[in-house]
Amino acid sequence: MSAGARPTLRDVATQAGVSPAIASRVLNADPTVRVREETRERIQGVAKDMGYVPHSVARSLRGARTGAIGLVMHGLDSPINVDVLAGAQAACARAGYVTLLADAEQLAGDHSQLSAFLARGRLDGVILHSGYGEEDRLLEAITSSVPAVLVNSEDGRPVPTVRVDDAAAARLATEHLIELGHREIAYIAGPEGSQTSDRREAGYRDTLARHDLGGAVDVVHAGWSAGAGTTAVHELLRRPTLPTGLVVANAVAASGVLSAFRDAGLAVPGQVSVITIHDSWFLQHLSVALTAVRLPLQVLGATAADLLIDTIEGRSPVRDVAITEPAPELVLRRSTGPTSRR
Amino acid sequence: MSAGARPTLRDVATQAGVSPAIASRVLNADPTVRVREETRERIQGVAKDMGYVPHSVARSLRGARTGAIGLVMHGLDSPINVDVLAGAQAACARAGYVTLLADAEQLAGDHSQLSAFLARGRLDGVILHSGYGEEDRLLEAITSSVPAVLVNSEDGRPVPTVRVDDAAAARLATEHLIELGHREIAYIAGPEGSQTSDRREAGYRDTLARHDLGGAVDVVHAGWSAGAGTTAVHELLRRPTLPTGLVVANAVAASGVLSAFRDAGLAVPGQVSVITIHDSWFLQHLSVALTAVRLPLQVLGATAADLLIDTIEGRSPVRDVAITEPAPELVLRRSTGPTSRR
DNA sequence: ACCGGCTGAACAATCGATTTCTCAGGAACT
DNA sequence: AGTTCCTGAGAAATCGATTGTTCAGCCGGT
Numbered sequence: 001m002s003a004g005a006r007p008t009l010r011d012v013a014t015q016a017g018v019s020p021a022i023a024s025r026v027l028n029a030d031p032t033v034r035v036r037e038e039t040r041e042r043i044q045g046v047a048k049d050m051g052y053v054p055h056s057v058a059r060s061l062r063g064a065r066t067g068a069i070g071l072v073m074h075g076l077d078s079p080i081n082v083d084v085l086a087g088a089q090a091a092c093a094r095a096g097y098v099t100l101l102a103d104a105e106q107l108a109g110d111h112s113q114l115s116a117f118l119a120r121g122r123l124d125g126v127i128l129h130s131g132y133g134e135e136d137r138l139l140e141a142i143t144s145s146v147p148a149v150l151v152n153s154e155d156g157r158p159v160p161t162v163r164v165d166d167a168a169a170a171r172l173a174t175e176h177l178i179e180l181g182h183r184e185i186a187y188i189a190g191p192e193g194s195q196t197s198d199r200r201e202a203g204y205r206d207t208l209a210r211h212d213l214g215g216a217v218d219v220v221h222a223g224w225s226a227g228a229g230t231t232a233v234h235e236l237l238r239r240p241t242l243p244t245g246l247v248v249a250n251a252v253a254a255s256g257v258l259s260a261f262r263d264a265g266l267a268v269p270g271q272v273s274v275i276t277i278h279d280s281w282f283l284q285h286l287s288v289a290l291t292a293v294r295l296p297l298q299v300l301g302a303t304a305a306d307l308l309i310d311t312i313e314g315r316s317p318v319r320d321v322a323i324t325e326p327a328p329e330l331v332l333r334r335s336t337g338p339t340s341r342r
Numbered sequence: 343m344s345a346g347a348r349p350t351l352r353d354v355a356t357q358a359g360v361s362p363a364i365a366s367r368v369l370n371a372d373p374t375v376r377v378r379e380e381t382r383e384r385i386q387g388v389a390k391d392m393g394y395v396p397h398s399v400a401r402s403l404r405g406a407r408t409g410a411i412g413l414v415m416h417g418l419d420s421p422i423n424v425d426v427l428a429g430a431q432a433a434c435a436r437a438g439y440v441t442l443l444a445d446a447e448q449l450a451g452d453h454s455q456l457s458a459f460l461a462r463g464r465l466d467g468v469i470l471h472s473g474y475g476e477e478d479r480l481l482e483a484i485t486s487s488v489p490a491v492l493v494n495s496e497d498g499r500p501v502p503t504v505r506v507d508d509a510a511a512a513r514l515a516t517e518h519l520i521e522l523g524h525r526e527i528a529y530i531a532g533p534e535g536s537q538t539s540d541r542r543e544a545g546y547r548d549t550l551a552r553h554d555l556g557g558a559v560d561v562v563h564a565g566w567s568a569g570a571g572t573t574a575v576h577e578l579l580r581r582p583t584l585p586t587g588l589v590v591a592n593a594v595a596a597s598g599v600l601s602a603f604r605d606a607g608l609a610v611p612g613q614v615s616v617i618t619i620h621d622s623w624f625l626q627h628l629s630v631a632l633t634a635v636r637l638p639l640q641v642l643g644a645t646a647a648d649l650l651i652d653t654i655e656g657r658s659p660v661r662d663v664a665i666t667e668p669a670p671e672l673v674l675r676r677s678t679g680p681t682s683r684r
Numbered sequence: 685a686c687c688g689g690c691t692g693a694a695c696a697a698t699c700g701a702t703t704t705c706t707c708a709g710g711a712a713c714t
Numbered sequence: 715a716g717t718t719c720c721t722g723a724g725a726a727a728t729c730g731a732t733t734g735t736t737c738a739g740c741c742g743g744t
Binding site for chain 4: 362365403
């Protein structure tokens with residue numbers, strides 16, 4: 001397009017016959033500056049004609065801000081986590097921030113990547129959505145250099161956390177199975193030690209208890225992957241009797257659960273009903289279209305971003321947030337039905 | 343952790359009793375500088391003790407480089423695209439670059455997001471993996487400000503492109519169906535105008551022709567989404583006879599294809615065999631475990647990153663690359679079988 | 685003694701934008 | 715006529731690191 005190098009502020013100012021100082025203020029719409037309307041227009045015209053684009057590096061060297069937020073994520077192989085990422089990314093973009101993406105595991109494992117990511121002046125803040133394993137290693141490094149917000153993390157952190165209403169989602173799922181007549185309902189949990197899974201478990205236990213089924217509590221620990229779901233089913237199949245209903249903590253694991261039942265020749269929902277937490281496009285294409293409780297994952301990411309941005313821009317006190325709006329919602333498909341046993 | 347603000351280079355130099363100039367050279371291992379071993383050690387010791395971290399912004403203001411690469415992606419709702427992203431991100435990280443993530447559609451639609459992203463000094467280069475719709479709008483803006491590499495893009499661009507071997511993948515898929523005895527094989531294409539889909543179509547046509555089935559060419563245009571796959575099946579079902587084999591251009595669309603057959607009560611592979619291009623974790627959990635041709639998507643992303651980095655660091659001439667290694671590979675599952683018709 | 689050359693390191697300019705002062709000139713007021 | 719005040723704008727410092735140039739001392743050679 002244009003011939004040479006990009007014009008600098010000085011070029012614009014010279015061309016417009018003013019000092020860089022005035023040019024800067026005019027182009028940034030500094031409300032405290034007074035210039036003649038004519039001068040203002042001349043500067044703006046020249047800037048436009050020359051295709052002036054501010055040099056973000058020079059700008060953030062002087063000011064303290066960089067206009068960049070770091071997104072440290074784990075498990076991008078799961079659409080669930082990608083939804084959170086997409087929500088956060090979009091919210092940052094809307095607020096005028098660019099986003100730096102990093103993989104939590106890589107960052108935790110490679111010190112040079114970590115220091116490149118956290119190099120001074122690179123980021124205004126970080127959103128950390130990590131597996132519970134890497135978190136400790138990363139958290140201190142991050143928070144000692146910039147403000148941070150955690151997503152779906154553990155309690156008791158010295159950093160604000162944003163989370164969805166896990167307990168309510170699990171209550172809704174369990175309630176649904178009970179309404180269909182199920183009395184033997186197991187919970188296929190996430191990995192041992194995950195508080196996200198624990199919160200869902202609490203909702204499941206609550207609901208059973210409220211229906212006087214407290215004695216039927218049945219928790220199988222699995223994980224977040226499809227393979228973990230399959231393994232959990234194999235474990236169930238070794239028992240003399242199978243529960244009639246399953247609440248699975250995660251939609252990806254539930255895929256593995258359904259495949260395992262298919263491979264074992266068990267009918268869903270004929271012999272066992274399955275409901276999961278988190279909705280995604282692939283659920284309706286699984287071996288049995290999977291009934292789920294939809295949680296607002298993109299909203300989760302966006303809320304984390306908004307909270308962080310408020311903090312960065314000094315607008316609000318930082319604190320934990322639980323997202324209750326939109327509320328968890330039942331998405332009925334074909335994997336749940338009336339129990340055939342009593 | 344430490345009390346005050348982070349130390350600057352000057353702080354380190356002062357503490358070590360040297361000038362910032364020497365400190366900088368020592369800490370960056372400048373080979374042209376000569377210092378006493380004792381001085382070198384003193385500077386390095388002080389830097390370590392004070393927890394000195396270089397200020398990336400100041401550094402890139404002086405030097406030309408920023409150590410950041412932009413990843414402009416589309417369709418993060420598809421695991422296929424996320425694989426490419428993950429590959430590119432990891433390769434950049436390995437090479438010491440941080441990655442800025444942006445959504446192609448958002449960027450194309452919001453001028454202020456675009457200029458924040460492309461602000462001078464923010465990026466050393468961009469990898470663009472966009473739908474064919476937004477590409478034109480973005481491409482000029484991007485290439486006029488930084489080096490770029492396209493992923494799976496159209497031919498004839500003024501920018502180097504990296505792509506997988508689409509034709510070979512489609513040949514492999516088509517060949518597989520022919521070996522199973524199929525003679526009526528349709529190709530469920532991507533969106534009209536997509537050259538990725540066109541290249542796969544060429545491989546499909548090639549293979550039919552080589553088996554004297556050139557007259558049986560049957561292309562149905564769909565899209566990349568599951569819904570598009572479903573729609574394509576509905577179109578097929580309106581015909582008097584159905585092909586016995588289907589090559590679907592994309593794994594997500596193929597999910598919709600399988601669901602449509604299930605809903606229509608047609609057996610896969612009993613009445614129709616389905617094979618798709620691209621492999622992903624969810625394929626084995628679909629209503630019928632889906633046979634696919636695996637393409638190295640992470641390698642695709644990583645290769646694009648490596649190529650861009652070579653360009654940025656002035657190591658290689660920029661040119662188009664087609665990835666042939668690892669070669670497309672057949673992943674047998676349950677959606678293909680011998681034809682029941684002749 | 686004097687000069688050339690090497691060693692080890694400091695000086696100062698630079699990158700581009702922001703921002704705090706400062707200041708010239710004219711209007712308004714006494 | 716002199717003082718004050720406001721308008722409109724410029725000068726210069728600053729952010730932190732990099733790098734081309736310069737320079738003080740010391741050695742050996744003549």
